[in-house]
Amino acid sequence: MIFNEKEECMLPDEMKELQSNRLKNLVNRVYERVPFYKKKFDEIGLKPEHIQSIDDIEKLPFTKKVDLRDNYPFKLFAVPMEEILEIHASSGTTGKPTVVAYTKNDIKLWSTVMARTIAGVGGTSKDIVQNAYGYGLFTGGLGVHYGALELGAAVVPVSSGGTKRQLMLMQDFKTTILTCTPSYALFMAEEAREMGIDPAKTSIRIGILGAEPWSDGMRKEIEKIWNIQAMDIYGLSEIIGPGVSFECQGKCGLHISSDFFYPEVIDPKTGKHVEEGEKGELVITTLTKEALPLIRYKIGDIVSLDYSPCPECKRTLPRMSKVAGRTDDMIIIRGVNVFPSQIETVLLQVEGAEPHYLIVVDRQHSMDIMEVQVEVNEKVFSDEVKNLENLSGKIKKEIESVLGIMVNIKLVEPKTIERSMGKAKRVIDKRKL
């Protein structure tokens, strides 16, 4: 089903005109309202009137994650606080979170793109959505929630965790769509079997799974175990949250709502566009967002874009490939973005701890687990067990408070973590993604 055929199946010329008008409007808005952008434009001698069409987008400077951090918390907002309805935050790279905000129109936009998403993967107003994405500062829970409301589906805002309760509600309410991370879908299936429930026989017919990378193999496994259509969705808080792109029932790439989020794929080294269909870094401009408009935001995910007609549906929205990697060392654990530098910052704050560490990520019983190995040097070493346990407990607590996810700390002997001349290998990812 297509939520809004007029918008999602626009002719290329119409779309270009719409995007051009929205871009012109956006550029004027940020130049007037966001000192950060005015300064950036002035530095390269760019005036808003230099942007006349979407084809001029390459004249605009990029925005990076570090810019959000440098302007913490509210300095990139383009509207006064009275117009803001909602503020979210995700873990940041140096302890300070990345802050995003929404006006009334932004929430409307979010509702629209998420309604497109739920409809796109096969949902209708008859569905009962069991929303097991976390509600809170994380944008997953509320994003799906708004989309379900907009579509007219019933939503059960169960949030993440409490697997036994999830399964009870699923059976009693006969929920039909499950939204969560792919790894949680697998974990939930294991729990179901332990409770004597066959996941294939539940009323769930569609899984809306995202917020972490997953392979086609994992999709097939989830589809078989649950007897459902397992659909991929994509998004990030800085752009909107979930709702940037979604699969239609053909599962042939993720349609980007390019009338709102203009996508480019660049060579991360040169910043120039790659040929259509080639892999590169995804860059998105939020064409209509009011509270936190972003110009050419460098996301760091490696994807390719396909503008050819969709073999499955009538949508003209371009399709992006599954994320094929990152331009930086970011890893996603249980839907949370983790940068190794965050671990380093914590260790530097713990008195005497070595900044030599290794992150080992693994998947056990379908759940991501993260272990941080830390070297014990003479400064922190004690002949008493309790002191070392206090040390690892302190590191654990600090890391968990920065990342918001559980970690295990393993103290290791000095010099056991490989030193390298160039970029140190900080992450071992044993998950089969």
Added chain:
Amino acid sequence: MKLKQLSIFIENRSGRLAEIAKLLYEQNINIRALSLADTADFGILRLIVNDIAKAHDILKEANFTVNETEVLAVEVPDKPGGLNGILGILSEENINLEYMYAFVEKSFDKAILVLRFENIEKAIEALKKHDINILSGEQVYNL
């Protein structure tokens, strides 16, 4: 009066203890007493040896994390009640003991306790008050 003990951090990996024993053997270091504290992930080996400085260098050279800590060695009669006597004194004097280990010396009828205290000075004072024989470093290293 105070005794120097080496503490070594060891990961729970097979063969690590054997490596330390080999290193010390090759350099002719004699271990006088030892104890191993272990947790799920790591262990702490505590050693009293005949040549602390040399053993420290050897282990450090081999990339082990090594600390020196001060402990006390006391003699107690090698018979039932020997340990009880000393612990009674410590409890009476309100001295906090972090850990201890014991060994029996073959040439005389005493047992030797190695004790690690939160406050070593206070412990010395209390033990002296009760006429407990605290062994000197030389006595223990050369046992």
